[in-house]
Amino acid sequence: MSSPANANERLANQPFARYPSLVDRTVLITGGATGIGASFVEHFAAQGARVAFFDIDVTAGEALADELGDSKHKPLFLPCDLTDIDALQKAIADVKAALGPIQVLVNNAANDKRHTIGEVTRESFDAGIAVNIRHQFFAAQAVIEDMKAARSGSIINLGSISWMLKNGGYPVYVMSKSAVQGLTRGLARDLGHFDIRVNTLVPGWVMTEKQKRLWLDDAGRRAIKEGQCIDAELEPADLARMALFLAADDSRMITAQDIVVDGGWA
Numbered sequence: 001m002s003s004p005a006n007a008n009e010r011l012a013n014q015p016f017a018r019y020p021s022l023v024d025r026t027v028l029i030t031g032g033a034t035g036i037g038a039s040f041v042e043h044f045a046a047q048g049a050r051v052a053f054f055d056i057d058v059t060a061g062e063a064l065a066d067e068l069g070d071s072k073h074k075p076l077f078l079p080c081d082l083t084d085i086d087a088l089q090k091a092i093a094d095v096k097a098a099l100g101p102i103q104v105l106v107n108n109a110a111n112d113k114r115h116t117i118g119e120v121t122r123e124s125f126d127a128g129i130a131v132n133i134r135h136q137f138f139a140a141q142a143v144i145e146d147m148k149a150a151r152s153g154s155i156i157n158l159g160s161i162s163w164m165l166k167n168g169g170y171p172v173y174v175m176s177k178s179a180v181q182g183l184t185r186g187l188a189r190d191l192g193h194f195d196i197r198v199n200t201l202v203p204g205w206v207m208t209e210k211q212k213r214l215w216l217d218d219a220g221r222r223a224i225k226e227g228q229c230i231d232a233e234l235e236p237a238d239l240a241r242m243a244l245f246l247a248a249d250d251s252r253m254i255t256a257q258d259i260v261v262d263g264g265w266a
Helices: 005-011 035-046 058-067 086-097 122-150 171-194 209-214 218-227 238-246
Strands: 026-030 049-057 078-080 104-107 151-157 197-201 258-262
Touching: 005 035, 005 104, 026 035, 026 086, 026 122, 035 049, 035 058, 035 104, 035 238, 049 058, 049 086, 058 078, 078 086, 086 122, 104 122, 122 151, 122 171, 122 197, 151 171, 151 238, 171 197, 197 238, 238 258
Parallel strands: 026 049, 026 104, 049 078, 104 151, 151 197, 197 258
Antiparallel strands: none
């Protein structure tokens, strides 16, 4: 892993947008230790936000927090199993106590483990729902009073183009991700009266280390080349930069939307 100075200098030297409204803003990211989530943590920290993130991968979470230790605010990592709602609510309370009212929530955590229809049991079905959508609702529920008091806030729910493409091989995941759009729209209507914005950030096939290690093969590369309009790999940073915009005041009138970042595939 790169040194702290290199991690922050890498983003500081890139020709991308800076968002003054994110400076000192408290941002909570679920599933932030690796992959897309880690890129969210890195990018928000580089903007000067007060970042907290949850994950069950303690080793990766602690390493990322240490790597970004010379940010304006060192990110706060808290181990948390998001399928345990009591633990999730306690961890969110701990973030508030440490960093102040939460103004941005990025509901990122998910697990796209492959499974067949026949393999699904009642227990695995409930587990899939718990990790892929249930925690999004309860995390939002736990932060909205902070946002109401501030008359400002942004909730960003991570969706997926998988259901738009009618992907097979993981039906409970696809179902869960399609439901995120409904969650977003329902929350946006109820919370808009308090100037709280709720949007779905919809990734295409993002080339994280996990995806490359487990799922990407020659057939997958051909599908990307044929499906995307832009012939380039979709990277975690492409999602992170859109999340920054949706969290910042620059997007103050954008809510109840599905923001698709997929190179033009869906």
